[in-house]
Amino acid sequence: MAGDAIRMDGKVAIITGGAGGIGGATARLMTARGARVAIADIMLDRAEALAGELDGAIAIHLDLESEASTQAMVATTVQHFGRLDVLHNNAALLGPEIAQNDGDVEHMDTALWDRTFAINVRGTMVACRSALPHLREVRGNIVNTVSNLALQGHMIQAAYSSSKAALIQLTRAIAASHGKAGVRCNAVAPGMTMTPALLEAFPVPLRQAVEDETLRDQLGVAEDIAEAVAFLASDAARNITGEVLVCDGGGTAHVPGISRFRTFFGEHA
Numbered sequence: 315m316a317g318d319a320i321r322m323d324g325k326v327a328i329i330t331g332g333a334g335g336i337g338g339a340t341a342r343l344m345t346a347r348g349a350r351v352a353i354a355d356i357m358l359d360r361a362e363a364l365a366g367e368l369d370g371a372i373a374i375h376l377d378l379e380s381e382a383s384t385q386a387m388v389a390t391t392v393q394h395f396g397r398l399d400v401l402h403n404n405a406a407l408l409g410p411e412i413a414q415n416d417g418d419v420e421h422m423d424t425a426l427w428d429r430t431f432a433i434n435v436r437g438t439m440v441a442c443r444s445a446l447p448h449l450r451e452v453r454g455n456i457v458n459t460v461s462n463l464a465l466q467g468h469m470i471q472a473a474y475s476s477s478k479a480a481l482i483q484l485t486r487a488i489a490a491s492h493g494k495a496g497v498r499c500n501a502v503a504p505g506m507t508m509t510p511a512l513l514e515a516f517p518v519p520l521r522q523a524v525e526d527e528t529l530r531d532q533l534g535v536a537e538d539i540a541e542a543v544a545f546l547a548s549d550a551a552r553n554i555t556g557e558v559l560v561c562d563g564g565g566t567a568h569v570p571g572i573s574r575f576r577t578f579f580g581e582h583a
């Protein structure tokens with residue numbers, strides 16, 4: 315029995331941004347473990363294509379910037395499946411143009427800051443608010459995708475990283491307010507992960523710089539993050555709530571400048 319705790323048979327999960335890299339991998343993994351998933355995304359055609367491949371899955375059009383759309387996502391899922399066990403808040407405002415314009419605070423565009431918070435933070439809060447009554451009924455849980463950038467300062471992506479830090483606090487707030495009612499809430503913080511969106515948005519030399527700072531021999535892929543999400547969403551994580559599980563190949567786990575130490579000792583070995 316204990317060995318089956320990672321399984322998700324009979325459970326229903328919503329995955330926002332489910333048509334993307336990490337969301338898509340999570341939808342596949344949860345389905346393989348027995349769950350039925352609602353793939354919610356602003357890119358409906360991609361969500362439909364993935365749902366067509368997965369047993370019992372449905373696709374839902376979601377625009378997290380719209381409160382009505384976000385509420386409808388939860389209502390449609392519960393109407394279709396009759397229950398909701400897991401809400402995986404994974405969608406975020408991303409893309410090469412966004413990343414290019416989201417720099418340091420001195421040069422921040424107010425509209426970009428507001429849109430980032432409207433989608434990443436307010437949208438996630440609305441999704442949680444809509445889902446909580448259903449999650450309480452089945453002692454379900456929430457997993458929020460944040461980022462290693464929510465835990466460390468950087469010279470880029472001030473709006474994105476601040477919004478992800480806000481999601482960590484939202485995670486703790488929900489865990490604290492709904493834990494006794496049986497609802498857990500956790501976050502997964504990926505480091506740089508080789509999704510198609512990332513490959514498009516991030517220059518190769520900077521990618522190499524991040525890889526040099528990780529403790530593995532390669533950067534993570536979407537399936538690595540999906541494993542962490544599916545674990546936290548499963549009963550195997552029943553004693554874990556209000557936590558941030560960093561899934562970044564050790565990128566945040568060491569002293570600054572370790573790649574230079576590696577070079578020094580490597581050269582003198």
Ligand SMILES: NC(=O)c1ccc[n+]([C@@H]2O[C@H](COP(=O)([O-])OP(=O)(O)OC[C@H]3O[C@@H](n4cnc5c(N)ncnc54)[C@H](O)[C@@H]3O)[C@@H](O)[C@H]2O)c1
Pocket residue numbers: 330331332333334335336337354355356357376377378379404405406407408433459460461462503504505506507508509510511512
């Ligand atoms: N890839 C990485 O290196 C990395 C690192 C840290 C954190 N993350 C986080 O992981 C999550 C998934 O990222 P990904 O790399 O798979 O990117 P992705 O672009 O492949 O996936 C994001 C998905 O969100 C959807 N989306 C965007 N805006 C939306 C909106 N307003 N309403 C509904 N859906 C919307 C997109 O259509 C897309 O399918 C994000 O929260 C991202 O911040 C990714």
